[in-house]
Amino acid sequence: MNATQEKLKLKLAQALVAAFGAEYTGVDPILVTASNPKFGDFQANVALSLSKKLGMQARVIASAIVEKLDVSDICKPPEIAGPGFINLRLQTSYLESQLNAIKTDSRLGVPKTKNSQKEIVDFSSPNIAKEMHVGHLRSTIIGDCIARILEFHGHEVLRLNHVGDWGTQFGMLITYLREVYPEALTTANALDIGDLVTFYRQAKQRFDADETFQETARQEVVRLQAGVEDTLHAWKLLCEQSRREFQVIYDLLNVNLIERGESFYNPFLPAVVEDLEKTGLLEENQGAKCVFLDGFTNREGEPLPLIIQKSDGGYNYATTDLACLRYRIEKDQAKRIIYVTDAGQANHFTQFMQLAKKANWIPDDVELVHVPFGLVLGDNRKKFKTRSGDTVRLRDLLDEAVSRTRADLEARLIEEGREETEEFIKNVAEVVGISAVKYADLSQNRTSNYVFSYDKMLALKGNTAPYMLYAYVRTQGISREGNIDFENLGTDTKILLKEDAELTLAKDLLQLDEVISEVEQDLLPNRLCDYLYNLSDKFNKFYENCPVLKSEEPTRTSRLMLCDLTAKTLKLGLDLLGIKVLERM
Numbered sequence: 001m002n003a004t005q006e007k008l009k010l011k012l013a014q015a016l017v018a019a020f021g022a023e024y025t026g027v028d029p030i031l032v033t034a035s036n037p038k039f040g041d042f043q044a045n046v047a048l049s050l051s052k053k054l055g056m057q058a059r060v061i062a063s064a065i066v067e068k069l070d071v072s073d074i075c076k077p078p079e080i081a082g083p084g085f086i087n088l089r090l091q092t093s094y095l096e097s098q099l100n101a102i103k104t105d106s107r108l109g110v111p112k113t114k115n116s117q118k119e120i121v122d123f124s125s126p127n128i129a130k131e132m133h134v135g136h137l138r139s140t141i142i143g144d145c146i147a148r149i150l151e152f153h154g155h156e157v158l159r160l161n162h163v164g165d166w167g168t169q170f171g172m173l174i175t176y177l178r179e180v181y182p183e184a185l186t187t188a189n190a191l192d193i194g195d196l197v198t199f200y201r202q203a204k205q206r207f208d209a210d211e212t213f214q215e216t217a218r219q220e221v222v223r224l225q226a227g228v229e230d231t232l233h234a235w236k237l238l239c240e241q242s243r244r245e246f247q248v249i250y251d252l253l254n255v256n257l258i259e260r261g262e263s264f265y266n267p268f269l270p271a272v273v274e275d276l277e278k279t280g281l282l283e284e285n286q287g288a289k290c291v292f293l294d295g296f297t298n299r300e301g302e303p304l305p306l307i308i309q310k311s312d313g314g315y316n317y318a319t320t321d322l323a324c325l326r327y328r329i330e331k332d333q334a335k336r337i338i339y340v341t342d343a344g345q346a347n348h349f350t351q352f353m354q355l356a357k358k359a360n361w362i363p364d365d366v367e368l369v370h371v372p373f374g375l376v377l378g379d380n381r382k383k384f385k386t387r388s389g390d391t392v393r394l395r396d397l398l399d400e401a402v403s404r405t406r407a408d409l410e411a412r413l414i415e416e417g418r419e420e421t422e423e424f425i426k427n428v429a430e431v432v433g434i435s436a437v438k439y440a441d442l443s444q445n446r447t448s449n450y451v452f453s454y455d456k457m458l459a460l461k462g463n464t465a466p467y468m469l470y471a472y473v474r475t476q477g478i479s480r481e482g483n484i485d486f487e488n489l490g491t492d493t494k495i496l497l498k499e500d501a502e503l504t505l506a507k508d509l510l511q512l513d514e515v516i517s518e519v520e521q522d523l524l525p526n527r528l529c530d531y532l533y534n535l536s537d538k539f540n541k542f543y544e545n546c547p548v549l550k551s552e553e554p555t556r557t558s559r560l561m562l563c564d565l566t567a568k569t570l571k572l573g574l575d576l577l578g579i580k581v582l583e584r585m
């Protein structure tokens with residue numbers, strides 16, 4: 001709800017009390033956006049909901065409210081429609097004054113939240129020495145967008161990368177590392193073992209084939225847990241190597257994260273078990289310490305245990321998440337913790353969150369949210385894979401998006417008879433290619449699966465990054481064509497709204513605030529994409545119907561200001577999606 005709606009809601013609530021008495025204080029006027037612009041901008045439905053209670057016809061109630069309602073500074077005279085809706089239509093002068101107020105504001109009229117708090121976004125979180133797959137790409141893109149929006153809204157955000165950097169697989173990896181790179185363990189230098197995924201596969205082959213190797217690997221796990229120095233050194237080398245590979249992707253995507261992997265919480269794991277023991281929730285089951293929670297059963301319908309500590313003393317993914325949760329609440333003082341992972345992990349999150357609640361570890365003012373997302377599918381509607389059936393390397397995927405963009409661009413340049421420098425082509429291809437991948441992901445409702453298609457995401461038409469970037473370029477083209485400095489349009493001239501296309505555009509421009517609040521609530525970035533897509537559509541209609549540079553003053557400057565405000569809104573909105581704009585493309 002934006003400031004205008006807040007004001008109207010308040011005035012309606014007051015009118016209701018004035019009409020029917022103090023007992024109606026606090027009754028929600030049920031103000032919603034009008035279902036059809038024909039009926040105005042907003043409608044209040046409270047009269048219908050009170051009809052029974054008051055024993056009166058809703059239309060009669062509506063007129064009693066309207067009689068006491070003074071919204072003349074914001075709206076045209078209210079109208080009563082149908083069975084008793086109160087329809088409100090914004091005054092043009094009100095819209096003009098709102099636009100004139102935000103046009104010089106760097107936040108474009110979006111105030112910082114009054115309820116700023118510490119929020120953690122746990123996202124990306126790939127696993128060391130394993131493939132960073134498209135699922136991690138989704139997490140990275142969605143998590144970054146959520147973090148950007150929360151930061152912009154004025155929250156203190158901790159962007160945490162919960163990398164999987166611990167576990168028994170390191171026994172195998174370290175043993176193999178000692179075998180093939182014995183020198184690596186005695187030098188302090190960073191190691192380059194090439195592709196870690198291949199390394200992992202080879203280590204696994206050795207492990208599966210050789211029992212002595214397996215035994216050594218088991219001993220390495222014990223040594224790692226005991227913190228034996230050279231084993232720890234080997235583990236660090238492996239983490240370093242992965243980290244460098246992940247960083248290439250983060251750089252390409254322009255995403256910042258603070259790494260705080262699973263290993264960070266090792267010192268706090270025993271306390272989780274101890275404290276759970278005290279709550280009486282822990283049960284011994286075949287030597288393992290576990291908890292039975294409501295609603296979790298296996299295929300046979302038997303209760304499914306959540307294992308906290310295995311019979312060999314080792315801990316699980318969930319134990320680490322419990323320790324991590326306590327740390328985030330107690331040490332980080334987080335008030336909302338957002339986990340961005342694939343929907344396949346939903347059970348894991350429900351389980352450990354339910355347990356933490358039962359154990360009384362979650363204060364009332366702390367909110368935990370799992371933000372699940374669907375799968376990325378290939379053309380065949382199965383999990384996205386390479387033609388040979390392997391997982392797609394993210395590096396290759398992003399490179400491919402960039403090189404396809406480049407090919408499209410080069411073809412377009414020939415078609416348009418344009419000549420551009422290599423630097424220009426390279427930059428446009430990179431920005432558009434990466435943006436296309438991001439936008440294709442963000443513009444889908446994250447909970448659904450989507451089909452990955454370069455052709456679709458790179459199309460210049462439709463709800464795509466190239467289309468959005470092009471809309472921005474168009475606005476900048478106007479300033480170039482007319483030799484106009486948008487920053488210097490003069491302070492005396494004001495935005496005036498005459499044509500329908502101007503009014504519709506104006507209303508959209510004033511909705512950014514509301515959209516951002518919505519995304520902050522629902523954590524659905526596709527809402528922001530939809531908004532920006534609609535906005536560019538409204539802008540195109542305006543641009544087709546309302547001449548800008550050829551108009552007389554003061555219309556000309558007013559329209560230029562609308563162009564500028566649209567450009568700024570697109571730029572800000574795209575930035576919140578993690579997408580950079582281009583001046584030309």
Ligand code: ARG
Nearest residue numbers: 122125126127162163164341
């Ligand atoms: N490393 C996990 C994976 O690759 C994701 C971790 C998500 N965060 C968490 N706190 N569990 O699936």
